[in-house]
Amino acid sequence: MSKIERAEVFVASPGRTFVTLRITTSDGVTGIGDATLNGRELAVASYLQEHLVPLLIGKDPARIEDMWQYLYRGAYWRRGPVTMTAISAVDTALWDIKGKVAGLPVYQLLGGRSRDGVMVYSHASGADVPALLDDVERFLDLGYKAVRAQAAVPDVGGSYGVRKGKVYEPAATSLPDEQPWDTEAYLGFAPTYLEAVREQFGFGFHLLHDIHHRLTPIEAARFGKRVEDCRLFWMEDPTPAENQESFRLIRQHTTTPIAVGEALTSIWDVQHLITEQLIDYVRTTVVHAGGITHLRRIFDLAALYQVRTGSHGATDLSPITLAAAVHVDISVPNFGIQEYMGHADETAEVFRSGVTFSDGMLYPSEEPGLGVEYDEKEAARFPYEARYLPVARRLDGSVHDW
Structure with a gap:
């Protein structure tokens, strides 16, 4: 044996x-x-x-x-x-x-395909509204059927969600970048650029937005109600999820769908969010929620309550996780959408993945297993560098949720 x-x-x-x-x-x-x-x-x-x-x-x-x-x-x-x-x-x-x-x-071991391909969304962003609109157009031209939209809040200085290079990577190779945050400025500005996206490009694609845990429940309710006419696919992480009951208040005030879970690690973390139908999409992912075995357990629970999947897929998840996610996504009956940001060119020199992208969809490798190879010799060319995610501070200097 x-x-x-x-x-x-x-x-x-x-x-x-x-x-x-x-x-x-x-x-x-x-x-x-x-x-x-x-x-x-x-x-x-x-x-x-x-x-x-x-x-x-x-x-x-x-x-x-x-x-x-x-x-x-x-x-x-x-x-x-x-x-x-x-x-x-x-x-x-x-x-x-x-x-x-x-x-x-692997997807064949999970029961085979439930769909032909896996719909994905990527991140459009800009330092201002015109730059954001240009970026949205770029992703639509690439064939994406779903796009997340974020823009920097004017005159505040924070840049959450705004890509600086080829891929979005907020972590820095120094001590944490401390970025300012102004909730009222955000609440006044973000709906206007989401409305601008819809005005310019219409409703023929899915539009998403990430709040990144930065609002209180009543602020999130206010935001969700304001953007209902934009028909968002979801508003993501509207408030910190430690208090699951807080999502009930948001539900009482808006029909904008809610997605939660990229920072949560187990079925117990999302149990009430799912069973009380306080969310529409669960965003737990292979790498942080116990692997394929436990992620399937979460998704099976979600299916009972008409909650769909929307797994996290940022650049800080390696191509191994992306491949594993696509194998799960293509097999589960309650799939919703998969985040897909791509990776740096150097990443592809170390991880050789059989996942392919076409017309807004990802497709798993047909090779046995996950279909990803790790090149240890190439990896040795890229020694470890310490990185820190930013810290958000309100304008009065106090620490805010990142």
């Missing part, structure tokens, strides 16, 4: 920092998993190297569910982003191995 013979943790910064786990079996089959936690990468790398890797050696790689329970329920300390990201990496690597052993792409 095949056993796990080796597990290796790699940390490299090809365009941005990624943590990668590679598991090798006694039969010589390898599987890879993403263990990246933006801004806290070394915490997960240490958790894996010092605590989980020793537990893997000698185990049966085919017992994926048992391994998940062993790493989660077998530990006294449960949940949290570091633990769940580490478990995700192990789980995803084991699914990769299982697919290779079976000679099938």
